[in-house]
Amino acid sequence: MAIQHASHHSSMTGQWIPSTCGMCLHGCGIRVQVVDGVAVKIEGDPTNPDNLGKLCPKGNAGLSRLYDPTRILKPMQRTNPAKGPGVDPGWVEIEWEEAYEIVARELGRVRRDDPRKLLCAIGDFQRIILWGWPAVFGSPNFFTSLGNYCGGSYHPVNGMVDGSFAAINDYAYCNYWIQLGSGDGFSSHLHVSGSTKRMADARMRGMKVVVVDPRCSPAAAKADEWIPIVPGTDRAFVLGMAHVLVHELRRYDRQFLREHTNAPYLVGEDGFFWRDERGRAQVWDLRVDAPRPWNDVPREAMALEGTFRVDGHCLRTGFQVWKDILVDHTPERMAEISTVPASTIRRLAREFVDAAQIGATIEIEGKTYPFRPAALNYYRGAQSHANGLLDNMTYKLFNMLVGNIDVPGGHLGVPLDHRGFFISPGEDGMIKPEPHQLHPIPPFKYPPDSTHLMEWFPIGFDAGQLNAETLLEPERFGLDYQPEVLLLYHSNPLWNMPETDKIEQIMRRMKFIVAIDIHLTESTQWADVFLPDRTYLESTLLNCLEPPVVTGHSLRQPVVEPLGDTRDAYEILTELAERLGFLDDWNDLLNVVCGFVANTTYMLDPDRRYTVEELWDRFARSVYGDDRGLEWFKRHGHAVRYRTPEETYMPYGDLRIPFYFEYVKRVGAQLRQQMEAAGITDWRFDNYVPLPFWKNSPVIEDGERGYDFYAITFKEALHTFADTVVMPWLTEVSEKDPVHQGILINRATAERLGIETGQRIRLVSPAGCIEGRAQVVEGIHPQVVGVSNAITREYVTNPTVRVKGAHFNRLLTGSMRYTDSATGGLESTARVRIEVID
Ligand SMILES: Nc1nc2c(c(=O)[nH]1)N[C@H]1C(S)=C(S)[C@@H](COP(=O)(O)OP(=O)(O)OC[C@H]3O[C@@H](n4cnc5c(=O)[nH]c(N)nc54)[C@H](O)[C@@H]3O)O[C@H]1N2
Ligand SMILES: Nc1nc2c(c(=O)[nH]1)N[C@H]1C(S)=C(S)[C@@H](COP(=O)(O)OP(=O)(O)OC[C@H]3O[C@@H](n4cnc5c(=O)[nH]c(N)nc54)[C@H](O)[C@@H]3O)O[C@H]1N2
Ligand code: SF4
Numbered sequence: 001m002a003i004q005h006a007s008h009h010s011s012m013t014g015q016w017i018p019s020t021c022g023m024c025l026h027g028c029g030i031r032v033q034v035v036d037g038v039a040v041k042i043e044g045d046p047t048n049p050d051n052l053g054k055l056c057p058k059g060n061a062g063l064s065r066l067y068d069p070t071r072i073l074k075p076m077q078r079t080n081p082a083k084g085p086g087v088d089p090g091w092v093e094i095e096w097e098e099a100y101e102i103v104a105r106e107l108g109r110v111r112r113d114d115p116r117k118l119l120c121a122i123g124d125f126q127r128i129i130l131w132g133w134p135a136v137f138g139s140p141n142f143f144t145s146l147g148n149y150c151g152g153s154y155h156p157v158n159g160m161v162d163g164s165f166a167a168i169n170d171y172a173y174c175n176y177w178i179q180l181g182s183g184d185g186f187s188s189h190l191h192v193s194g195s196t197k198r199m200a201d202a203r204m205r206g207m208k209v210v211v212v213d214p215r216c217s218p219a220a221a222k223a224d225e226w227i228p229i230v231p232g233t234d235r236a237f238v239l240g241m242a243h244v245l246v247h248e249l250r251r252y253d254r255q256f257l258r259e260h261t262n263a264p265y266l267v268g269e270d271g272f273f274w275r276d277e278r279g280r281a282q283v284w285d286l287r288v289d290a291p292r293p294w295n296d297v298p299r300e301a302m303a304l305e306g307t308f309r310v311d312g313h314c315l316r317t318g319f320q321v322w323k324d325i326l327v328d329h330t331p332e333r334m335a336e337i338s339t340v341p342a343s344t345i346r347r348l349a350r351e352f353v354d355a356a357q358i359g360a361t362i363e364i365e366g367k368t369y370p371f372r373p374a375a376l377n378y379y380r381g382a383q384s385h386a387n388g389l390l391d392n393m394t395y396k397l398f399n400m401l402v403g404n405i406d407v408p409g410g411h412l413g414v415p416l417d418h419r420g421f422f423i424s425p426g427e428d429g430m431i432k433p434e435p436h437q438l439h440p441i442p443p444f445k446y447p448p449d450s451t452h453l454m455e456w457f458p459i460g461f462d463a464g465q466l467n468a469e470t471l472l473e474p475e476r477f478g479l480d481y482q483p484e485v486l487l488l489y490h491s492n493p494l495w496n497m498p499e500t501d502k503i504e505q506i507m508r509r510m511k512f513i514v515a516i517d518i519h520l521t522e523s524t525q526w527a528d529v530f531l532p533d534r535t536y537l538e539s540t541l542l543n544c545l546e547p548p549v550v551t552g553h554s555l556r557q558p559v560v561e562p563l564g565d566t567r568d569a570y571e572i573l574t575e576l577a578e579r580l581g582f583l584d585d586w587n588d589l590l591n592v593v594c595g596f597v598a599n600t601t602y603m604l605d606p607d608r609r610y611t612v613e614e615l616w617d618r619f620a621r622s623v624y625g626d627d628r629g630l631e632w633f634k635r636h637g638h639a640v641r642y643r644t645p646e647e648t649y650m651p652y653g654d655l656r657i658p659f660y661f662e663y664v665k666r667v668g669a670q671l672r673q674q675m676e677a678a679g680i681t682d683w684r685f686d687n688y689v690p691l692p693f694w695k696n697s698p699v700i701e702d703g704e705r706g707y708d709f710y711a712i713t714f715k716e717a718l719h720t721f722a723d724t725v726v727m728p729w730l731t732e733v734s735e736k737d738p739v740h741q742g743i744l745i746n747r748a749t750a751e752r753l754g755i756e757t758g759q760r761i762r763l764v765s766p767a768g769c770i771e772g773r774a775q776v777v778e779g780i781h782p783q784v785v786g787v788s789n790a791i792t793r794e795y796v797t798n799p800t801v802r803v804k805g806a807h808f809n810r811l812l813t814g815s816m817r818y819t820d821s822a823t824g825g826l827e828s829t830a831r832v833r834i835e836v837i838d
């Protein structure tokens, strides 16, 4: 075993042990130098093609997570029944046996009564296989914004377009890269350690980068061009560019749209495809000037555009419908909304389509593909908004206009994990939509079981923020029970969710809270029992999560003997499952999520208890073959390799991808029927639309109520969320950077309001208010204030870290009004007033 090797060595250099970084979800390959049983240095694993031997600052600082003197190393029980921010819990250390007994008793009580009374906040991306534990317990509840604050609308749309989970432009071949609201290749999102190198290499070969962000982010600062924008209006900017391509330049990839999408399918007046008596979608056959089933017409004979009359009905192709929508989305009108000048919208659209080289091809490893080296990439900032579904559709369609989806140089889907794209044949020659990849589509139910109403979001991600509304007004949503117990595991809902006050009220009602964590935080300080987990340098798993250019697992293994008296989270949850009497169901669930059901050799016996090493050993063998168990991974560290061109490009093959999202419209219509049958009359269906367009969001409307400014939050390379703020090695650096010193405000705005750097200001939104020091900068839109995650923590136990308490999420609203009605995606921008405190 690696640890024994390490401790037997006492030379100065000790031993280098391969493992996987756990400082953020992405899991770069690392090697850790261990001397006399002490980890002394972490470096990037040079053999891992994911991060190419590089690490970001957080990865380099990992030792201070392991050896953090404020980590909790022994189970603890609360003795003070009073709870709340800053209330001393009166912790006493207890033994594991006693801790398990208490937790099993309290959880057992609600499980026998009504298992839905358990709320769960689980946030450990790398141990995603554990996320199903609440479901086996019997609770559907999701009490966190994890995944939804960022990907609520993004993941479903990627899943519908090409069975991917995320997306990135092609680092290898792209020549013109537009980036909206994302740190990809610079500071955050997909595998930043490797991506920054790939981005830099692409720049060196001449790729141009245009960054659209309200703030001069690291990406914007390094780009060829920074376009400041009003938050939540990126869709308008891109719709304006689409107008230019379609109506002014008339340049788009007609061949791609006709052959690889459903854009030529005919749409009836009701917005659904025009189908024949056998249900087959129709296209306009140019040879006979009549509608014909899509599969009876050669691709080159399909009309891409046009309005046709048949038996008194008006039919348009899907492409024509969007073209008609775009007519009034002129650069002038979109400029008014976004503040990006119309001339800039026109220029960028032209540069983009010029760079896209419509019609060009490229040969890679003996196969010829379309070559479209221009693409638009985006993430959280550009689409975590109240109409996020429309945002995401717009960006996909804009890319589709130049035919760049999953082709060399273009916009590439990124699979969830080693299984690759989820692609299978759906209806009418199209791919089957996969809006859900983390759990099955929740069937409609009234009254709902889940407190976040998952049964009412058939294409949505779990809208955790809705707890703030549903739990305080349960009767409005037909919720017929009240949660009593909360399980926190690697999650800080009092930090991560909108409307912190309301989340606090909900926490107050809990009869029992158990936390599986490594630290006391805003949330875990409310626990009745604290169960200490092991850090990533002391635990075991195999990780492969949203790798942009590679595939394959990297091993996390203990590099030192675990400190203190801690247990691996898998062991904790498995012990609890056993004590609560559902070990068999738990193993059955693991059989499904680990894919053992497809390869029964490695199936877990429902009644046996497996150690964490046994579990991952089986997993490794099931994916890589019997000779590549855990021992193989301990020696080699990883099985990560580049994805082949075949695995990367045009994974949809001959299946068409959606241009016209009829599926979304259909799902909405079905839900409306179910809702009506259940007697629910006030649910919104407005975003179940097949094509995107501009409409104002509640955030824009809030401006009319005297909230003149916009507040945004952002991530940067130095921190993971605000969790790593407790690591002095990182905070010492971020505290020296003006970006993380206060609330960012534009110089012209500050002068107008008489505000100077250092002055205390208050931001007041419709939901709440926060206070902090002003930081006057040039690099932010004059209508926007920016709050770095680094200044948001309200409770930390490390005495060297100063709490700044400007908790951004207090400004956001966690209600349906600020939620995308189709995806459950939340609005991550707030309108605010700025007040000077003294
Ligand atoms: N370093 C680091 N990397 C991470 C994480 C981390 O915490 N730290 N977290 C991981 C997770 S879970 C996620 S979700 C991803 C998130 O990755 P990103 O989406 O890249 O990160 P964010 O900083 O949330 O948002 C990106 C940018 O959006 C800008 N922005 C805010 N509002 C708007 C807007 O309305 N329009 C536009 N155009 N821009 C806007 C912000 O200024 C910011 O620069 O990163 C992952 N990787
Ligand atoms: N203001 C603001 N709010 C945000 C965001 C933002 O950028 N700004 N980002 C949003 C996004 S995109 C997301 S995904 C969510 C993420 O929000 P969270 O899921 O809350 O974030 P994490 O950092 O994963 O979880 C933090 C908790 O994990 C604990 N932890 C750290 N390491 C370990 C470990 O090894 N084991 C265990 N058991 N616990 C550990 C920490 O002590 C802390 O309690 O937040 C969302 N909310
Ligand atoms: S990006 Fe940084 S924190 Fe995330 S896994 Fe890689 S090195 Fe670790």
Ligand SMILES: [Mo]
Residues within 6 Å of the ligand: 146, 147, 148, 149, 150, 151
């Ligand atoms: Mo996220």
